[in-house]
Amino acid sequence: MQQTNRLRPFFENITFDRDDNELVLNFGPQHPSAHGQLRLMLHLQQEQIVKAHPDVGYLHRGMEKMAENMIYNEFMPTTDRMDYIASSSNNYGFALAVEELIGLEVPRRAKVIRMMLLETNRLMSHLFWLATTALDIGAMTVFLYAFREREYLMDLIEDYCGARLTHSAVRIGGVPLDLPDNFMGDLRKFLEKLPENIKDYEDLLDTNRIWKMRMEKVGVISTEMALSWGCTGPMLRASGVKWDIRKEEPYELYDEVDFDVPYSDKGDNYARYKIYMMEMRESAKILHQLIPMYFDTTPELMAHAPKYISAPKIDIMTQNYSLMQHFVLVTQGMRPPVGEVYIPTESPKGELGFYINSQGGPYPYRLKLRAPSFWHTGILTDLLPGHYIPDVVSIIGTTNIVFGEVDR
Amino acid sequence: MRAYTDKKDVQKKAYYTDRYWVAPQVPKSTVESDEVFAADLEAIKAKFDVIEAYIQVKQMVVMIKPEDNYGVLELLKDECDYTQLSEMSAIDWIADKGQLEVFYQLLSMNKRKRIRVKCFIDQEQAVESVNPLFRSADWAEREAYDMLGLKVNNHPFMKRILMPDDWEGHPLHKTYPLQGDEFAQWYEVDKIFGKEARDIIGPENRDPAMVDRYDTERFGRLGHEVPRGAEPKESKGPEPTTPLAYQEDDGVFMIEKFEEEKSVVIRDRDR
Numbered sequence: 001m002q003q004t005n006r007l008r009p010f011f012e013n014i015t016f017d018r019d020d021n022e023l024v025l026n027f028g029p030q031h032p033s034a035h036g037q038l039r040l041m042l043h044l045q046q047e048q049i050v051k052a053h054p055d056v057g058y059l060h061r062g063m064e065k066m067a068e069n070m071i072y073n074e075f076m077p078t079t080d081r082m083d084y085i086a087s088s089s090n091n092y093g094f095a096l097a098v099e100e101l102i103g104l105e106v107p108r109r110a111k112v113i114r115m116m117l118l119e120t121n122r123l124m125s126h127l128f129w130l131a132t133t134a135l136d137i138g139a140m141t142v143f144l145y146a147f148r149e150r151e152y153l154m155d156l157i158e159d160y161c162g163a164r165l166t167h168s169a170v171r172i173g174g175v176p177l178d179l180p181d182n183f184m185g186d187l188r189k190f191l192e193k194l195p196e197n198i199k200d201y202e203d204l205l206d207t208n209r210i211w212k213m214r215m216e217k218v219g220v221i222s223t224e225m226a227l228s229w230g231c232t233g234p235m236l237r238a239s240g241v242k243w244d245i246r247k248e249e250p251y252e253l254y255d256e257v258d259f260d261v262p263y264s265d266k267g268d269n270y271a272r273y274k275i276y277m278m279e280m281r282e283s284a285k286i287l288h289q290l291i292p293m294y295f296d297t298t299p300e301l302m303a304h305a306p307k308y309i310s311a312p313k314i315d316i317m318t319q320n321y322s323l324m325q326h327f328v329l330v331t332q333g334m335r336p337p338v339g340e341v342y343i344p345t346e347s348p349k350g351e352l353g354f355y356i357n358s359q360g361g362p363y364p365y366r367l368k369l370r371a372p373s374f375w376h377t378g379i380l381t382d383l384l385p386g387h388y389i390p391d392v393v394s395i396i397g398t399t400n401i402v403f404g405e406v407d408r
Numbered sequence: 409m410r411a412y413t414d415k416k417d418v419q420k421k422a423y424y425t426d427r428y429w430v431a432p433q434v435p436k437s438t439v440e441s442d443e444v445f446a447a448d449l450e451a452i453k454a455k456f457d458v459i460e461a462y463i464q465v466k467q468m469v470v471m472i473k474p475e476d477n478y479g480v481l482e483l484l485k486d487e488c489d490y491t492q493l494s495e496m497s498a499i500d501w502i503a504d505k506g507q508l509e510v511f512y513q514l515l516s517m518n519k520r521k522r523i524r525v526k527c528f529i530d531q532e533q534a535v536e537s538v539n540p541l542f543r544s545a546d547w548a549e550r551e552a553y554d555m556l557g558l559k560v561n562n563h564p565f566m567k568r569i570l571m572p573d574d575w576e577g578h579p580l581h582k583t584y585p586l587q588g589d590e591f592a593q594w595y596e597v598d599k600i601f602g603k604e605a606r607d608i609i610g611p612e613n614r615d616p617a618m619v620d621r622y623d624t625e626r627f628g629r630l631g632h633e634v635p636r637g638a639e640p641k642e643s644k645g646p647e648p649t650t651p652l653a654y655q656e657d658d659g660v661f662m663i664e665k666f667e668e669e670k671s672v673v674i675r676d677r678d679r
Contacts, residue, residue: 057570064555065579069420069586100465101434227491230544243517332422339434341465342513342524344494355513357499360431362422366580370495370513378547407570 022050027392029058035132035396036403038377042384042392049392052384054377059407067367071333072098072172075367080166082371083405085128086121088157089347090405091170096251097343097354098172102308102336109297110174111252116187116290117160117169118252119283123194124153125348125400126276126283130201133273133397137214142204149197152190159183172334173309174302184291194284202277215270219383219395222267229382230375233350234279235399238272240265245346257289272398308334333362342370349373349400371405417503417582436462444519448488456480467522474510474529478536481512481525485541490514490523493542496549498556500582506531508558512538534559555580 027040037058043051063082067075079094080087092114099106106114131146154164159180161169169175205211221231226239236243244261246254262278264271303309310329311322338360344353350372357366376399384392439449439461445468449461452470456479460471472480484490495513502508505528512525529535537560538545550569552558557578560566568575576591577584594606597614 057568057572060570062579065584065586068580103434225543228543230492230494230542232494241517248517248520332424335422335431337432337434339436339464340469340524341434342467342495342522343465344522351494353495353513355495355497355511358434363420366499368495368497374547375544378544381546382543 021045025389029055032136035401037407038396038401038403040380040384040392042389044389047388049384049387049389052381054380056374056377056403056406059403061408063408064367064369067364069363071362072336072364073329073333075364076171077166077168080168081404082369082408083125083347083349083352083373083402084165085402086125086348087165088117088121088167088169089125089345089352091168092118093343093345093347093352093354095170095172096345097341097356098336099303100343101339101341101356101358102305102334104173104303104305104308106174106303107298107300108253109178109294109299110301110303112290112294112297113175113179113301114170115252115254115257116179116287116294117157117167117175119286119290120153120156120187121167122283122348123280124150124157126280127153129276129348129397129400130273133394133400134205134211136393136397137211139205139208139211142201145197145200145204149190149194152186156183156186156190159186171302173305174300176301178299178301179294184294187287188291191284191287195281198277198280205273212270214390214394215273215398216268218269218387218391219398220266220268221379221383223265225379225382226267229379231350231379232372232375233346233348234272234275235350235372235376235379237261237263238275239267245344245351249344251345253293256293257286259286269394269398272400276400308336335360335362344370347372349402349405350376369408371408373399373401373403373405374408377401377406418585419582420586434464436464439463439468442468444521445523448484448521448523451488452480452483455483467524469524469526472525472527474527474533474535477510477512477525477527478538478541481514481538481541484514484523484525488516489518490516490521492517493538493544493548494522496538496545496552498552498558500556500580501528502531503582508556510535510552510558529558531557532559534561536561537563539564554578557581 023044025042025044027038027042029037029039031038037056039055039058041053041055042049061081063078066078070078076091076094079090082090127146127150131143131150134140134142134146157167157169158164160177160183161167163169221235221239223240226236226241231239232243240263242261242263245251246259247261259282262275262282264275302312306322306325308329310316310326311319315322316326317323336356336358338358340355340357342353342355344351346352351370352372353368353370355366355368355370356364359365380395380399383395387395439445442463445463448468449458449470452458452472456476457473458470459473460469462469470480481493492515493512494515495511497511499509499511507528507530510527510529514523514525516522527535535558537549539549539562546564547569549558549560549563550565550567553560553566554568554570555578567573571579572595575595593611593614594603597605597609601609
């Protein structure tokens with residue numbers, strides 16, 4: 001029986017503090033521009049923010065706890081749910097951390113395919129960012145165009161692994177599948193069109209008066225502040241630090257491809273917007289270079305390490321020892337050596353790090369997910385005061401936070 | 409208070425381990441093998457005690473005393489150019505030694521090097537907050553407190569970050585149950601309806617506790633289903649009416665009061 005008096009409707013969104021004329025505004029967690037589940041408690045003097053408390057945790061699923069009770073391969077689909085806009089980058093970050101822990105070398109073709117997945121995911125994420133941020137600011141047209149291009153990429157990923165959002169397309173030790181026949185052709189076609197599309201977005205936004213008013217000199221993050229708050233990725237690069245993990249601490253084949261790291265010393269929303277646009281071009285450049293690299297490789301897809309990785313399907317079906325090994329690896333799980341690693345990768349949002357402490361068991365003893373968005377949400381505490389209410393939306397937009405990753 | 413008092417490690421265990429199996433180690437190398445790390449370690453050793461230091465998977469790990477954490481991080485930031493605190497958290501070793509292992513993951517962008525500073529701390533002891541050095545520690549320390557019960561001194565705003573403020577227990581403890589215990593299971597019911605409603609709602613209706621048990625339209629009668637819109641069975645006596653009332657006696661500003669008597673329930677779906 002419902003006790004109606006315990007569920008009384010009342011206006012919890014606004015309270016007036018009569019003493020000092022300060023207004024407390026509760027922004028979210030269901031606000032459409034809160035990018036999921038962000039709740040902000042804003043203390044206002046007139047329309048100016050004097051204090052901001054970001055409140056997170058509405059999407060907390062306890063992934064670190066889940067990881068401690070799963071075998072390593074079992075955890076892979078869970079990583080999809082972190083940054084669900086670019087889930088292959090999470091898969092990859094986890095796979096790379098476990099590979100470093102057990103010291104595996106991945107076959108070259110798998111590396112190329114992984115890089116293709118990472119860069120298509122970066123494009124997807126940036127397009128999604130552009131679409132939603134433009135929509136938040138009020139530019140509906142850009143939203144439609146950017147989602148159209150993102151749809152092509154999703155189709156491409158779907159052709160590869162069958163999923164559109166939660167890919168699980170990377171395995172520890174390699175990738176599960178080779179690229180389908182139509183993949184390269186479709187990718188080429190897409191890459192031919194992409195520069196025009198990016199130019200279209202820029203034509204719509206770059207000199208747009210409203211866009212510039214909402215973006216320029218709004219949400220300025222100084223270099224010290226960005227470093228101190230642990231900002232990474234485009235957030236840090238827009239604040240004058242030229243730091244891209246792909247370039248500085250290269251993993252996979254990023255040292256073999258040629259690309260630039262765009263950065264800016266402005267630190268405002270507009271700088272971040274420009275960096276996202278430029279990064280899309282760089283990703284396209286990397287993808288262009290990957291196509292011939294793919295054809296130079298031999299067809300191995302998974303590393304050969306019988307202690308940790310199952311043999312190829314053909315061996316499992318024909319050879320007794322491979323079948324036994326596979327059975328043990330599936331039922332008990334692999335047992336990485338005792339030790340710990342912290343492996344950072346450059347996800348579309350910033351530095352995605354996996355800290356794994358293994359005690360030699362089939363379950364990680366401790367797994368810490370270092371998600372970039374967590375710190376990009378934290379910085380709102382220091383960033384928002386001094387700004388006005390409409391700036392909140394554009395600042396949240398350009399921080400590009402995804403709550404699957406903040407709350408984990 | 410929650411009833412759960414078991415202090416054992418309740419995490420999942422390997423169900424079979426070969427008795428002769430010895431776990432291999434991730435290789436460690438000495439700090440001297442890397443010039444940059446060796447210089448950093450010298451700088452730390454000049455002022456603080458270093459219990460252990462080695463390089464593992466390209467990163468230096470330095471074990472220090474827990475009371476030195478602020479000093480060491482300040483030195484690394486000001487003198488050794490480690491400008492960013494990427495990550496900070498703890499590991500639960502309470503079952504083994506009654507301690508938490510705190511780690512600080514630092515990054516130097518100019519040297520392209522990463523250091524992990526670690527210390528063991530007794531469960532009852534507190535570490536000093538490094539928030540004045542790195543603002544990122546603000547949220548990291550709150551998370552470490554929330555998830556592992558790490559105590560932090562001089563933190564500006566120590567409050568749970570991911571779990572609700574009134575949550576009991578720290579989820580990443582090895583003793584924390586894997587299935588929701590009584591407190592966790594009834595958390596929403598207790599919050600919304602009060603503890604006395606537990607018996608009325610019952611475990612079978614616990615999760616959709618917001619749903620009126622006597623509402624036949626919205627699938628609330630789990631286990632007691634009737635055809636859509638039909639009267640509930642009379643087996644448990646006459647069904648009470650569920651009044652909907654506003655907090656304000658005179659209604660809410662700008663909202664027209666809903667009068668139940670005048671309203672019509674449309675039973676014909678296809679109308």
